Each structure stands twice: as structure tokens, then as C-alpha cells.
Amino acid sequence: MQLIIIIISSVLINNYVLVQFLGICPFIGVSKKLSPAISMGVATTFVMTITAAVAWIINQYILIGLNLQFLEIGSFILVIAGLVQLVEMFIKKTSKPLYDALGIFLPLITTNCAILGLALLLVIKEYNFIESIVFGFGSGAGFTLALVIMAGIREELELADVPSYFKGAPITLITASCIALAFMGFAGLI
Amino acid sequence: MFTTILYAVLSMGGLGLLFSVLIALANKKLAVEEDPRITEIAELLPNANCGSCGYAGCANFAENLVGGKSQINNCSVCGNDAKETIARILGVDVQTGEHRVAVVFCQGGKSNATKKGDYRGVKTCLATTFVSGGERACNYGCIGYGDCVTACPFDAIHINDEGLATVDRKKCTGCGTCVSACPRGVIEMHPISHHVFVQCKNIDNPKVARSVCKHACIGCMICERAVQGVGFKVTNNLAKVDHVQYTKELVLPTDKCPTKAIVILGQADES
Missing domain, CATH: 1.10.15.40 (Electron transport complex subunit B, putative Fe-S cluster)
Structure with a gap:
């Protein structure tokens, strides 16, 4: 039950992009077309799930164990950067199609604030190991959801008759804020 | 105080070292050799x-x-x-492929196609297909708002006075961008040596086809019979030129076509 609540809360109620405003850069940058948006979403979900597991271990056994909580941010950045590199090499070796599908997005995720945010939130929420992984996966799914919704709308926006001064970034930001408002409505769900 | 600093340095240094060793190892083990x-x-x-x-x-x-x-x-x-x-x-032989150019399979311009109404809205072919399909009654023909013109990176396709997309066969590089840009699929790629085409895509029954366009192929099979089935083939109320079988020696049934759907494209200036 606890796990289901974590999933619902991370996908809808505390959606990373639309409620917590983390990872806005890929949200605007990679949402022009649907298929790259899905690739980016899958890549992020993948990295988030792994990061959640590793960040939990580091936090539990190194940071708390040695009483070094002030090193949270530094160590998590280190872990995420190293991990993404490893995962990239591993995928390139084992599954070329997946590597091609994720493409440039995988290395870009290294500097995605949503991932660091996930690691830091894990510590604040004091989840156990399984809960952390579920939280990581849910967050990634929420990120994908936001990205896919946005990409779908932006594909239609291409055809819409937008006033010339609103074309491009302005109308995108307005659209994003409208979706965000809608997602705020989930706040009372649990 | 001192122990905290020591632990911090050791743990971060250790983590960094661990990951760098792991990545170095992975780089060796998982190296993918690129040709x-x-x-x-x-x-x-x-x-x-x-x-x-x-x-x-x-x-x-x-x-x-x-x-x-x-x-x-x-x-x-x-x-x-x-x-x-x-x-x-x-280390292979090239058989240098024949240059291909885009061919627009429609003659339903302003004076030939039946108009079904006025369209006021976003003037792109893609947008109109979502609403009414443009002003022309034919559901298979060129819409004429020039999505292909926008898509063409080489300025080789234009909308003519009739409101029809026309290809500049000299400028066309054969990249095929216009083929995917056209929501109706009116454009096809063909080798530049092919000159004879049935310029129509309408597969409606003859009565409907004729009512929407003066130059629609009505699938009457006159062309197929004129050449005894060699070079022309009618399927689904639509004649097609079989370029494999078609040779220049064949008498062109161009003039026999009752709706003038068969067209010879740019032969004079090319071959």
C-alpha cells in the first residue's frame, strides 16, 4: 500500500516537472516532437531508478555511517556522473538499439537537476531501500508523463494560429503553466 | 574536528577513486570497436x-x-x-543509381478540379486535412497550400498558377523530403528517365472520379487495351504505367485517354 501511495504521489501529486519545477530544461528542450520526448523520458526513468538505489546505499552506509551528511550534494553529483557514464558504456556494449534510441539524452541526464533533486529528496523523506527504488521509478514515470503531454500539445501547437509575438518559447511557457495548474489539482488526491 | 575532515576526504576520495577505476575498467572491458x-x-x-x-x-x-x-x-x-x-x-562496385526526381500525381488545378467550398483557416495542407481537406472535392489530389514547397530544401517544387504543386525536374535532387511532407501522398519518386505517367491518384468509382475532376483517371481501361496490357495496368479504378515493361517503341495512348490523365513529363529538355 505504501508503495502504491509513493508511486501515485511521485507521478501525479508531486510531479517533478509540473509541481516541483525540477528538470525544466529538458521539459522545454526535448518536447518539440513526441518520439524524442519518449526516448528522453525512458532514459531519465532508467537513470532515476538506478540513482535512487545507489544514492540510498551511499547515504545510508557512508554519509550517515560516518556522520558526513554535509557532503550530500557533492557525493550525489559524483555518484550520478559516474553512474551515467558506466550505464552508457554498458548499454553501448550490450544493446546497440537501446543505445541508439537513448542517443544523446543519456549523457545529458548527468546534469539534469531532477536527478539530483531525487537523490536529495530521498534523504529528506527517509525511505527504505525498496521504497527508494519505487520512488525513483515513479518520479521518472512522472517526468515522462509531463514530457509526453507537453510534446503532444506542442506538435498540435505547430499547426495552431498563434499570434506572432507568442510564437515559440512564450506560448510554450504559457502552455506549461496551464498544465502545471492542472497538476496542482491533484494535490488533494491522497 | 580533525577526524571529520579526515573521514570526509577519505570517503569522497575513495568514492571518486572507486568510480574512476570502475570507469577505466569498463572502458577497457566494454570498449566497442568502431570501424x-x-x-x-x-x-x-x-x-x-x-x-x-x-x-x-x-x-x-x-x-x-x-x-x-x-x-x-x-x-x-x-x-x-x-x-x-x-x-x-x-570495396564494392557501385552501380551508380539513376537520378530520381519527384513527380506530382495530380492535375486537379483550379480550372480542372471541382471546388467544394471556400476554406478559411490555417493555410497548410496538413492543417486542412484535419478539417475539411481543402477546397477541392477530390480526396486524393493535391491540396495546393504548398507543404511540399516549405519542405523542399532545394527550392525545386512550387505551386503554379493553377494551385498545383509542380516539380522543377532540373533542380530536384531526389531527396524525397516532399514525399513525406505531402499529407495526401500525391508525390512519388521516379527515375528521371521515366516520362510517361498517369497523373492521378483517385481510386473512386468512375462516376465520382469524373465528378470531382476533369482529368481524373476513371479506370476505363482504354489505355490498357490499346497497348494489350503491356505498359499500362488498371487496378482499383486507377491506371498505372508499368515502367519496367514500358518502352519508347510503344504507341503512347496519351491521346486515347478520355480524361487526358496520361501525361508526358519533360521529355524534350532532358533526353
């Missing part, structure tokens, strides 16, 4: 990334060339010199 020919070929390709070869960009195409999954002829933009050099790198 040096890939970069060499990628440099020779046009690098326009037009996608007409069916792959995501020229680099991806180069990979598939080296892997033997594709052929250099699939690149329609690349010149013959470059093709030969690439073929030499790959």
Missing part, C-alpha cells in the same frame, strides 16, 4: 542529414553502409564521384 571507415565515409557523405536514405542522418547511414545493411545508392543527394570513392573504401 575507422565509418568516419571516413561520413565525411564523404553530403551531411545534409535529409533522411532520404531511411536512416537518422548521414553518420547513421555510414554505420549501416559499413555494416553492409545499406547501399550507397540509397543516398540520392550524394554525387557520383563521392559514391565511387565510398564504394572504393567499402
